[in-house]
Amino acid sequence: MIIRARSYPRAGLVGNPSDGYFGKTMSFAFSNFSAQVTLYESPELMILPSAKDQSVFSSIHELVQDVEMHGYYGGVRLLKATVKRFYDYCRAHEIELNDKNFTIRYKSNIPHGVGLAGSSAIITACLRALMTFYGISIPRPMQASLVLSAESDELHIPAGLQDRVIQVYEGLVYMDFDRSLMERQGHGRYEELDVNLLPPLYIAYRSDLSERTEVFHNNIRERFERGEQTVLRAMHFWASLTDKVKSCLVEGDFEKMNELLDANFDRRSRIYRISAGNLQLVEDARSVGASAKFTGSGGAIVGLYKDEQMFRNLKKKLEHHKVKVIKPRIAVGSQRMKA
Numbered sequence: 005m006i007i008r009a010r011s012y013p014r015a016g017l018v019g020n021p022s023d024g025y026f027g028k029t030m031s032f033a034f035s036n037f038s039a040q041v042t043l044y045e046s047p048e049l050m051i052l053p054s055a056k057d058q059s060v061f062s063s064i065h066e067l068v069q070d071v072e073m074h075g076y077y078g079g080v081r082l083l084k085a086t087v088k089r090f091y092d093y094c095r096a097h098e099i100e101l102n103d104k105n106f107t108i109r110y111k112s113n114i115p116h117g118v119g120l121a122g123s124s125a126i127i128t129a130c131l132r133a134l135m136t137f138y139g140i141s142i143p144r145p146m147q148a149s150l151v152l153s154a155e156s157d158e159l160h161i162p163a164g165l166q167d168r169v170i171q172v173y174e175g176l177v178y179m180d181f182d183r184s185l186m187e188r189q190g191h192g193r194y195e196e197l198d199v200n201l202l203p204p205l206y207i208a209y210r211s212d213l214s215e216r217t218e219v220f221h222n223n224i225r226e227r228f229e230r231g232e233q234t235v236l237r238a239m240h241f242w243a244s245l246t247d248k249v250k251s252c253l254v255e256g257d258f259e260k261m262n263e264l265l266d267a268n269f270d271r272r273s274r275i276y277r278i279s280a281g282n283l284q285l286v287e288d289a290r291s292v293g294a295s296a297k298f299t300g301s302g303g304a305i306v307g308l309y310k311d312e313q314m315f316r317n318l319k320k321k322l323e324h325h326k327v328k329v330i331k332p333r334i335a336v337g338s339q340r341m342k343a
Contacts, residue, residue: 005044005045006042006043006044007042007043007044007133007136007137008040008041008042008043008133009040009041009043009129009130009132009133009136010038010039010040010041010129010132011038011039011124011125011126011128011129011132011171012033012034012035012037012038012039012114012125012171012174012335013033013034013036013037013038013114013115013120013121013122013125014031014032014033014034014120014121014125014166014167014170014171014299014300015031015032015034015120015205015207015299015300015304015306015332016029016030016031016166016167016298016299016300016306017029017030017031017032017176017205017249017265017306018030018242018245018246018249018264018265018268018297019166019179019242019243019245019246019249019268020164020166020242020268020298020300021164021224021242021272021301022181022238022239022242022243022246023164023165023166023179023181024163024164024165024166024225025164025181025228025239026181026182026183026186026239027181027239027240027242027243027246028178028179028180028181028242028243028244028246028247029166029179029181029242029246030176030177030178030179030197030246030249030250031166031167031169031170031176031177031179032170032175032176032177032199032202032332032334033170033171033173033174033175033334033335034207034332034333034334034335035333035334035335036207036330036332036333037112037113037114037115037120038112038113038114038125039110039111039112039114039122039125039126039128039129040110040111040112040129041083041108041109041110041126041129041130041132041133042108042109042110042133043106043107043108043133043134043136043137044106044107045104045105045106045107045137046105046106046107047105048105048107049105049106049107050105050106050107050108051080051083051084051087051107051108051109052107052108052109053078053080053109054078054079054109054110054111054112055111056078056079056112056116057078057079057080058070058078073116073117079110079112079123079126081159082110082123082126082127082130082154082155082159083108083110083126083127083130085127085154085155085158085159086127086130086131086134086150086151086154087108087130087134088154088158089150089153089154089157089158090131090134090135090150093142093146093150094138094140099140101138101140102138104137106137108130108133110126110129110130112125112126115209115304115328117303118209118210118299118300118302118303118304119209119298119299119300119301119302119303119304120209120299120300120304121167121171121300123155123161124151124152124155124163124167124168124171125171127151127154127155127168128147128151128168128171128172131147131150131151144172144173144194145169145189145190145191145192145194146190146191147168147172148165148168148169148171148172148173148191149165149168149190149191151168151171151172152164152165152168162225165179165181165191165192166179167300169192169194173194173196174335174336174337175196175197175199175334175335175336175337176196176197176198176199176201176202176334177194177195177196177197178194178195178197178246178250179192179193179194179195180192180193180194180195197250197253199334199336201253201254201256202253202334203258203261203308204308204309204310204311204315204331205306205307205308205309205331205332206294206306206307206308206309206315206318206329206330206331206332207299207304207305207306207329207330207331207332208285208289208304208305208318208322208327208328208329208330209299209303209304209305209327209328210281210285210303210304210325210326210327210328224275224276234274234275235275238271238272238274238275241271242268242271245264245267245268248260248264249261249264249265252264258308261295261308262295262307262308263295265295265296265297265306265307265308266290266295266296266297266307268297269286269296269297269298272297272298278302279302282298282302282303284325285305285322285327286298286305288321288322288325288327289305289307289318289321289322291321292314292317292318292321293309293310293314293317294307294308294309294310294314294318295307295308306332315329315331
């Protein structure tokens with residue numbers, strides 16, 4: 005039996021980056037791109053590299069281009085970390101695994117390094133494939149925590165829970181990461197919302213603006229931990245925006261929602277160092293009347309547009325600067341496949 009499991013990119017609609025700081029966020033997963041993991045039984049356990057893991061190059065120029073795009077590590081480390089955390093979870097919960105071995109590989113067309121959570125999509129797909137192979141069911145809140153631990157604990161990649169929650173649940177999810185909840189049960193409160201409540205949305209991304217998350221996040225964690233009031237107030241502000249946007253969705257008040265998404269980015273620009281390229285991306289989108297905020301840590305934006313004429317203006321404005329503009333197709337329901 006060949007097992008194929010998919011996971012999708014996500015866009016932080018509002019509230020980010022407070023998810024890593026006991027705040028509230030709302031995100032959606034979209035299926036315009038995907039990460040797929042293929043797994044099948046084999047005599048030995050093997051992890052096969054993908055194109056992002058190549059070690060043979062035609063020239064030194066090609067090697068440098070590969071490093072600039074994918075860093076010094078590809079996706080194999082993501083699979084290794086996921087397998088280990090899955091094993092650790094099963095051992096901690098006294099779940100006995102069979103002694104079968106497997107071969108596993110991945111592929112992904114999610115734009116790299118632009119804040120669409122491509123790495124966690126690979127991990128989520130891997131976890132789904134492992135659960136299917138071993139016939140094990142893990143509660144969705146714990147799946148999200150496992151995906152996070154593979155990145156943060158195993159690979160020491162700075163990350164918040166938002167990406168992993170929405171990629172496990174898919175659709176549109178409201179998330180409350182209240183500190184008392186997190187400390188008591190190990191995860192937040194996750195509420196699935198009706199995706200039909202969403203207004204017309206766009207996503208725009210440009211790979212040459214990408215900034216590695218650990219660079220973009222600068223020293224916010226340190227400032228939060230030492231109780232800097234500017235940062236603490238910002239986290240409360242973003243959490244409150246999430247509740248307001250949720251109300252706007254229910255009431256169909258998209259004009260107000262448009263303002264709130266802009267406010268999310270504006271507050272961010274007051275405490276984060278925003279690169280000139282990322283700032284220009286936001287300003288260009290707003291110049292045609294659309295709202296704009298980062299989907300994640302920079303390099304891609306999400307916002308509302310009023311009508312098709314505004315969307316055409318948006319595409320014309322941004323694509324002139326080699327920025328891709330898409331209408332996200334909301335991913336609803338798990339997309340696991342067997343063949």
